[in-house]
Amino acid sequence: MKSLERFGYPVFFVVIAILPFLLDPRWQAVAITFLIFAVVALSQDIILGKAGMFNMGQALFFGMGAYLTAILNAKFGWPMLATIPVAILIPALMGILLAGPIVHLRGDYLLVVTIGFNIVFVQVVQNNLGGVTGGPNGIFGLDAMNLFGIKLASQVSVYYFAFAVLLLTLGIMANLEKSKAGRALHYLREDPLAAESIGINTRVYKIFAFGLGAGIAGLAGTVYATQYAAVSPEAFEFIQSVLFFSIVLVGGSSIPGVLLGVFVMFVLPEIFREFATWRFFIFGFAMILAMVLRPRGIWPATFGKIPKFLIKESNHGA
Amino acid sequence: MDIFLQQLANGLTIGSMFALVALGYTMVYGVMKLINFAHGDMVAASAFVGLTIYTQVMGQATSLVAVIAIFLLSAAVMACVGVILERVAYKPLREAPRLSAVVSALGASLVIQNGIMLIWGPRMKIFPELVPQVYWNFGGVVISLIQVLILAISLVLMVSLYLFIEKTRMGAAIRASSIDQDAAKLMGINVNSVITLIFVIGSSLGAVGGLFIGLYYRGITFNMGWQYGLYAFIAAILGGIGNIPGAMLGGMLLGLFNAFIAGYVSSTWADAYTFILLIVILIVRPTGLLGERVAEKV
Numbered sequence: 001m002k003s004l005e006r007f008g009y010p011v012f013f014v015v016i017a018i019l020p021f022l023l024d025p026r027w028q029a030v031a032i033t034f035l036i037f038a039v040v041a042l043s044q045d046i047i048l049g050k051a052g053m054f055n056m057g058q059a060l061f062f063g064m065g066a067y068l069t070a071i072l073n074a075k076f077g078w079p080m081l082a083t084i085p086v087a088i089l090i091p092a093l094m095g096i097l098l099a100g101p102i103v104h105l106r107g108d109y110l111l112v113v114t115i116g117f118n119i120v121f122v123q124v125v126q127n128n129l130g131g132v133t134g135g136p137n138g139i140f141g142l143d144a145m146n147l148f149g150i151k152l153a154s155q156v157s158v159y160y161f162a163f164a165v166l167l168l169t170l171g172i173m174a175n176l177e178k179s180k181a182g183r184a185l186h187y188l189r190e191d192p193l194a195a196e197s198i199g200i201n202t203r204v205y206k207i208f209a210f211g212l213g214a215g216i217a218g219l220a221g222t223v224y225a226t227q228y229a230a231v232s233p234e235a236f237e238f239i240q241s242v243l244f245f246s247i248v249l250v251g252g253s254s255i256p257g258v259l260l261g262v263f264v265m266f267v268l269p270e271i272f273r274e275f276a277t278w279r280f281f282i283f284g285f286a287m288i289l290a291m292v293l294r295p296r297g298i299w300p301a302t303f304g305k306i307p308k309f310l311i312k313e314s315n316h317g318a
Numbered sequence: 319m320d321i322f323l324q325q326l327a328n329g330l331t332i333g334s335m336f337a338l339v340a341l342g343y344t345m346v347y348g349v350m351k352l353i354n355f356a357h358g359d360m361v362a363a364s365a366f367v368g369l370t371i372y373t374q375v376m377g378q379a380t381s382l383v384a385v386i387a388i389f390l391l392s393a394a395v396m397a398c399v400g401v402i403l404e405r406v407a408y409k410p411l412r413e414a415p416r417l418s419a420v421v422s423a424l425g426a427s428l429v430i431q432n433g434i435m436l437i438w439g440p441r442m443k444i445f446p447e448l449v450p451q452v453y454w455n456f457g458g459v460v461i462s463l464i465q466v467l468i469l470a471i472s473l474v475l476m477v478s479l480y481l482f483i484e485k486t487r488m489g490a491a492i493r494a495s496s497i498d499q500d501a502a503k504l505m506g507i508n509v510n511s512v513i514t515l516i517f518v519i520g521s522s523l524g525a526v527g528g529l530f531i532g533l534y535y536r537g538i539t540f541n542m543g544w545q546y547g548l549y550a551f552i553a554a555i556l557g558g559i560g561n562i563p564g565a566m567l568g569g570m571l572l573g574l575f576n577a578f579i580a581g582y583v584s585s586t587w588a589d590a591y592t593f594i595l596l597i598v599i600l601i602v603r604p605t606g607l608l609g610e611r612v613a614e615k616v
Contacts, residue, residue, distance in 0.1 A: 054417070101601050107416070108353055109600055112555050115548070116593030123590045239544075242424060249421045277440075281432035287425025288407045295414030 008256070016163060020156045028155045029227070030270050035162035036223050037247070038262045039169045042255070043216035044244040046173070049253025050182070051209035052189030054107045057114030058244045060121045061091040061214040063236025065221025067125060070139040070231040071132050080145040080226060087222040088215045095214025096207055103206040118238040125233045138232030145226045152226060162223050169216055173255055176212075185209055250290050252297020260298055264290075320458040325581035326574070331465040331534065333573020334472035338527035339550030340557070340565040341479065342520030348496035348560035349509075349516055350412075352419045356403060356426035358547015360396055360521055363430055364528030365445060365538045366438050368392040372446050385448045392529055393522035399430075400521030401514055409513075427543070434540040442539045445532030468530050475523060476566050483562055492516065496560060549576075552596050558609020567607060 016035075020028050044058040065087040072078040072086060102113050128135035145152040145161065152158050176182040184205045187195040196202050225231050243265060251261020272279050290298065339361050346354045371391050376384045407426045411419040452463035483489035494502040495512045503509055531546060532538050553572040557564025572592065579591045599607065 048417075054420075102597070105600060105604055108347070108559065109555060109604065111353070111420075112552065113593075113597055113600060116596055120590045120593050123587060127586055246421050246424055249417050277432075277436060280428050281436060284425040284428030284430075284432065287428065288422045291414070291418045291422040291425070292407075292410045295411060295418040 012259075016166075020159045025155060028159060030267065032155070032159050032162050032227050034262060034267055035159070035166045036220050036227065037244075037266050038259055039162075039166050039220040039223070040217050041244050041247040041251075041258045041262050042169050042173055043213040043220065045248045045253055045258050046176070046185075046216070047209050047213040048245065048248050049258075050176070050185045050189065051206055052185075052192075053103065053206060053209065054111040055114045055210075055213075056111045056241050056245050057116075057118035057238065058213070058217055059236045059238060059240035060114075060118045061095060061217035062221045062224070062240075062244075063121060063125070063231075063233075064091045064094060064214075065218030066225040066231045066236070067133060067139075067221070068218070069222040069225040070142055073142050073225075074139050075132050080143055080222075081147060084219065084222055087218045089218075091218030091221070092211045092215030095210040099207045099210035103203060103210070115238050115241070118236075118241050122233050122237055125236075133233075136233060138230060140230035140232075142225060142229040144229070158223075158227050161226065165219060165223050169219075170255060172212075172216065181205065181208060246287065249297060250287065252294075252299040254297075254299050257297050257299030264298070321581050323456075323459045325577040327459065327461050327465060328581075329574035329577030330570065331468050331573070332576060333570035334469050334476075335527050335530045335534070335546075335569075336550050336553045336573050337476065337566045337569025338472055338523050338530070339546060340553040340569045341476070341562065342524040342527075343551050344554040344557070344559055344562060344565040345492075345516045345520045347554070348562075349492065349499070349513060350408065350419075351416065352408060353423060353551070354408075354520075355420070355423040355547070356407070356430055357520070357524055358545075358550065359427050359430035359434070359543035360399060360403075361524045361528040361531070361546055361550075362538070362540065362543030363399065363434050364392050364396045364525035365532035365542075366434055366443070366540075367395050367525075368529045368532060369443060369445055369538070370438075371395075372448070378446070380446070380448055388448065389526060389529060393525040396521045396525035396528075397518040400517040400524075403430075404513060404517045431541055431543060438540065440540060442537050445536050445538050448533060464533055468534060471526070472530075475526065479519070479523070480562065480566075488515065549592070552592065555606055556596060556599055558606030561606070561608045564606060564608035571607075 019031055023031060040058060040062050043061070044055065047053050047055045047058070068087045068090055069080065069083040072083040073080055098117055102110060105113060125133040125138075126136050133139070145158075147161065150157070152161055176185075184195070184200045187198070187200060188202050188205055192202055224235070247261035247265045248258055249261075250265060251257040251259070269279055269283055272282075275282070294300075339357070342357045342360075343354060346352060346357070368388055371388050372378060375391070376388060403426055407422045408419055411422055449464050449467060454461050483492060491502070491507045491512050492515065494505065494507055495509050499509050502512075527546075527550075531542075549572060550569065553568035554565045555568070556572060557566070557568030559565075572595075575595055576588060576592065579585070579588050583591065603609075
C-alpha cells in the first residue's frame with residue numbers, strides 16, 4: 001500500500017497527463033469520458049462505498065448537473081463557466097432533499113427508491129417539463145467553456161479540464177478519509193447501531209454523504225455537457241446508474257479500486273467493441289466471475305492505519 | 319363508468335401478470351435476502367422459449383393439449399435455467415457481502431438478456447396466437463378470453479402456492495428458512511434444497527408470467543425483461559418484500575393503479591406516477607403494505 005502511494009499515483013498521474021498526445025481523436029473522447037465517469041464513480045463511492053447506502057440513482061445527479069448547465073447556457077444565455085456553481089449546488093440540494101425522507105429505509109428499499117428517482121427524472125426531461133429540457137432530443141449547440149480567457153474548444157483542452165475536475169475530486173476524497181466526517185461515515189457503514197451509540201448522528205452524516213456525492217456528480221455533469229456540447233435523456237437513464245453502482249462494487253471502495261472499476265467496466269467494453277453482439281454476454285459473465293473471485297471488489301477498501309493482526313475478518317457490506 | 323370497468327378488467331389482467339413475476343422476486347428475497355435482478359430477464363426468456371417450443375416442438379399446434387404442453391415445457395426449461403443460475407451466480411456468494419451478490423445478479427441479467435439476443439436476434443418477435451380471439455362485450459366493456467384465462471390461471475396458481483407454503487411440510491421448511499437460515503439448519507432443514515426449490519417455483523411462475531405477457535401483448539423483445547421485472551419488483555416491494563401474499567396484493571394493486579393512470583390521467587407519465595406511489599407508500603410504511611416491522615438484527 002505504501003509503495004503504491006509513493007510510486008503508483010505519480011506514475012498514474014503522469015500517464016494521464018500525457019495520454020491525449022498518444023491517442024487518436026476517438027480514443028481521446030473515450031479518455032475524457034473515462035475521466036468524467038471516474039468522477040461520477042468516486043461520488044457514487046461516497047454514498048455507496050463510504051456511507052454504505054444502496055444508491056442506484058447516481059445518474060440522476062450527474063444528469064441534473066449536465067441539464068442545468070445546458071439549460072442555463074442554451075436557454076438563458078449564461079456563460080458555461082457561470083453555470084458550474086449552480087450545477088454543483090442544485091444537485092447537492094436535491095440530494096439532501098431527496099435523501100431526507102428515505103435514508104432510514106432498509107438497503108434494498110433504498111435501492112428501488114433511488115432507481116425510482118432516476119426514472120422520474122428521465123421521464124421529466126423526456127416529456128419536456130416547463131418547455132426547457134428539449135424533450136427526447138435533448139439540448140444541443142452549447143457554447144464552448146471559457147475558463148478565464150482560455151477557450152476549451154479542442155478535445156485536448158476539454159480533456160485537461162476533466163482531468164482537473166478529477167484531481168479536485170481525488171483531493172476531496174483524500175481529505176474526506178482523514179476528516180471527522182470520513183471517520184463517521186466509516187463507522188456508520190461498519191455498524192450503524194454502534195456508530196449511533198457512540199454519539200454519531202447517523203442521519204445527518206448519511207444525508208451529508210448524499211449531498212456531497214450529488215454535488216460532485218453535478219460537477220461531472222457540467223464536464224459531460226462541455227465535452228459533447230449537448231445533453232440528451234438517454235445518457236442519464238437508470239441503466240447508467242447501474243453502471244456506476246457496478247463500477248464501485250467491482251473495483252472496490254477505494255480510490256485505486258474505483259479507477260480500476262471504471263477501466264474494467266467502461267474502457268474494456270470500448271476496446272472490445274468489435275465483438276459487438278457478444279460483448280455484453282461475455283461482460284455479464286465477467287461481472288459474475290469478478291464477484292465470485294473477489295467478493296469485496298478487485299481493490300478493497302482499507303481504512304486508517306490499524307495493524308493487520310487487530311482486524312477481524314467480517315462480512316460487512318460493500 | 320365504462321372506462322372504470324374497462325380499466326378494472328385490464329388492471330386485473332396486468333396485475334395478475336405482475337403478481338406472478340413478483341412472487342419469484344419475493345420468494346428468493348425471503349430466503350436469500352437477495353434481489354434477483356436476473357428474474358425479469360428469465361421472464362422475457364420464457365416467452366422466447368415458449369415461442370420456439372410452439373414452432374419447433376409442437377409444429378404450431380394450438381389444441382388445448384398442445385397449449386398446456388407449451389406452458390409445462392417452458393416452465394420446466396426456465397426452472398432448470400433458474401437452478402443453474404443459482405448454482406453459478408449466487409451460491410458461491412452466499413457468505414460474501416450482500417452487494418456482491420447484487421452485482422453478480424446484474425451480471426447474470428446481462429448474460430440472459432444478451433443470450434436471448436444472440437439466440438433469437440435483436441428484432442421484435444410476434445408471439446403466436448395460442449388462445450382463440452374471443453371477445454365479450456358487456457355494454458361497452460370489452461373483455462377477451464385471454465384476459466379471463468390469465469386472471470383465472472394466475473389466481474389458481476397463487477392460491478395453490480399459498481396453500482403449499484402454509485399447509486405442507488416443504489412449505490414450512492421454506493418459511494423457516496426465510497425466518498432464520500441458521501436456526502433452520504439446526505432443525506435439520508436442508509437449506510440448499512430449499513433454495514433450489516425456491517428457484518424452481520419462482521422461475522416456473524415467472525415462466526408462466528412471461529408466456530402471459532407474450533399472449534397479451536403479442537410483441538416480445540430481448541430487452542423487455544427489465545421493464546416487466548422492474549414493475550414486478552416494485553409490486554413485491556409494495557406488498558412487503560419476502561411476504562408471499564404481499565407480492566400478490568402488490569401485483570394486483572400496481573396493475574390496477576397503472577391501468578387507472580393510463581385510463582384517466584396520462585400514459586406518458588405512467589412510470590413517474592408508479593414511482594411516486596412507491597415512494598409515498600415506503601415513506602408511510604417503510605416495510606411495504608404487508609411487511610412485518612422487524613427490528614434489524616444486531
